[in-house]
Amino acid sequence: MIKYILSIIAIVALNICTLYCYTKLVSIPKIAVVDISKIVEKSEKVKELRDDNNKKLDELEQWIEESRVKVQKEKDKTKKEQLIDQYQDIARQRENIIKQNYDAKLQEINDEISATIKKTAKNNECNVIILNSVIMEGGLNITDEVLKNLPM
Secondary structure, rough: OHHHHHHHHHHHHHHHHHHHHHHHHHOOOOEEEHHHHHHHHHHOOOOOOHHHHHHHHHHHHHHHHHHHHHHHOOOOHHHHHHHHHHHHHHHHHHHHHHHHHHHHHHHHHHHHHHHHHHHHHHHOOEEEEEEEEHHOOEEOOOEEEEEEEHOO
C-alpha cells in the first residue's frame, strides 16, 4: 500500500515538473488590444495633416476657379484651348504634389503610431497585438496608453 501511495506521489510530482517545464518552454501569449480608429481620430498630427491638406486643396480649387475666369476672358479659340491644356496640366501637377506630400506625411505618422503601439505593448509585456475590431473580448487594451505616449 505504501509503495502504491509513493508511486502515485511520484507520478503527480513528475506531472507537476513536466507542466512547469512546459510552461517555461512555451510562453503563453499576452495579448494587447488597440483601437486604431480611436488613435487616428484623437491624433493631433493627423488632425493637423488633414487641416493642412484641406487648406492646400482649397487653394488649388481657388486657383482653378481663377484660371477658368482667365480662360473665359480669352476670345481667341486657339489660345483658349492652349490655356485650358496648360491650366489642366498645372492643376494635375499641383494635385499630384499635394497628394504625394500628404501620403508621405501620413506614412510618417503611421510609422510613429506603429512604433508607439509596439513599444507600449512591449512595456506591458505583451507579445501579441490585435486590433480591437477583430477581437470580441479579452486582452489588455492599450489604446489610451498609446495615445499618451504618442510624440506630439
